[in-house]
Structures are given as structure tokens and as C-alpha cells.
Amino acid sequence: MNVALWIAQIVLMVVFLAAGIFQIIRSNEELLEYDFMGWVEDMRPGLVKTIGVFEVLGGVGIVVPYVFGFAPILTQMAAEGLALTMVGAAVTHWKRKEYRMVVVNVVLFALAMFVDYGRFLQYDPTLFPG
Numbered sequence: 001m002n003v004a005l006w007i008a009q010i011v012l013m014v015v016f017l018a019a020g021i022f023q024i025i026r027s028n029e030e031l032l033e034y035d036f037m038g039w040v041e042d043m044r045p046g047l048v049k050t051i052g053v054f055e056v057l058g059g060v061g062i063v064v065p066y067v068f069g070f071a072p073i074l075t076q077m078a079a080e081g082l083a084l085t086m087v088g089a090a091v092t093h094w095k096r097k098e099y100r101m102v103v104v105n106v107v108l109f110a111l112a113m114f115v116d117y118g119r120f121l122q123y124d125p126t127l128f129p130g
Contacts, residue, residue, distance in 0.1 A: 001118060002122070004114075004118075005114070005115055005118040005119065005122075008111045008114050008115050008118075009062050009063050009066070009075070009115055010063065011111060012058075012059065012062045012079075012082060012108065012111055012112060012115065013059045013060070013062050013063045014059075015059070015108065016055040016056070016058050016059035016062070016082060017055075017056055017059035017060070019052070019055050020051075020052040020053065020054070020055030020056035020057075020058075020059060021052070021056060022052070023048050023049065023051060023052030023055070024049055024052040024053065024056070027045065028040050028041070028043070028045050028048055031048065036101060038096060038098060039089075039092050039093065039096060039098070039101075042092070042096070051085070054081070054085065055082075055085065057078070057081075058078045058081050058082040058085065059082075060078075061074055061075065061077065061078030061081070062075060062078045062079055062082065062112075062115065063075070065078075066119065072119065075115070075119050076115075076116050076119050076120055079112045079113070079115040079116035079119070080112070080116055082108070082112040083109050083112040083113050083116065086105045086106075086108045086109035086112065087105075087109065089101070089105045090102050090105035090106065090109070093105060
């Protein structure tokens with residue numbers, strides 16, 4: 001289980017760091033050149049940058065606290081934040097009829113919830129004594 005959790009955490013870290021940095025460093029006009037970024041046309045540039053910052057923070061938070069053993073509950077909180085981000089993203093893509101992206105959002109949501117649940121059980125196994 002621990003190996004699967006680490007794989008999920010690393011996948012989430014890479015995806016959200018890449019997406020977040022991409023949104024932070026590019027303008028809305030540049031982002032619109034990519035098929036998967038059509039949602040940007042419905043958003044103000046400041047909101048796109050804010051989402052990017054939250055994605056970067058989530059990408060870092062999904063791995064770093066657990067690696068260093070510093071407040072590992074932050075990993076769970078990052079996973080929950082990323083899951084909520086994917087709910088918002090799925091709603092946005094659904095409204096825009098971008099159904100392929102909704103599938104991606106659902107997969108990332110599931111990975112984030114898997115990490116949240118798995119690390120919750122490992123964080124304090126005494127929560128569920130046998």
C-alpha cells in the first residue's frame with residue numbers, strides 16, 4: 001500500500017506542479033493556444049494565476065511534508081485541496097462540454113482521495129483499534 005501511495009503522490013506532484021507553473025508563467029492568450037486550456041477564456045488572468053499558485057502549493061504539499069516527517073497531516077490537507085480543485089475543474093469542463101477533461105479530473109480526484117485516505121490510516125493507526 002505504501003508503494004502505491006508514493007506512486008500516487010509523485011504523479012500528483014508532477015501533474016500539479018507542471019500545470020500550476022504553466023498557468024503562472026504564461027498569459028491567458030498563450031494558454032488559449034493549447035486545446036486543454038480552453039477554460040481560461042472564461043476566467044480573469046488573476047484567477048488563472050491564483051489557481052496556478054494553489055496547484056503548485058498542492059503539488060509541493062502532497063509530498064514534501066510526508067518526506068520530511070514535518071506535520072504529515074499537511075499531506076492529507078494538500079490531497080483534500082487538490083481533490084476539491086478537481087471538483088471545481090470538472091464542473092467547469094462539464095459546463096464547457098469538455099468531457100475528456102472531466103475524465104482526467106475524475107482520475108486526479110480519485111488519486112488525491114486515495115492519498116488522503118491512505119495517509120489518514122497511516123498517520124494514526126490507533127484511530128481504528130482492532
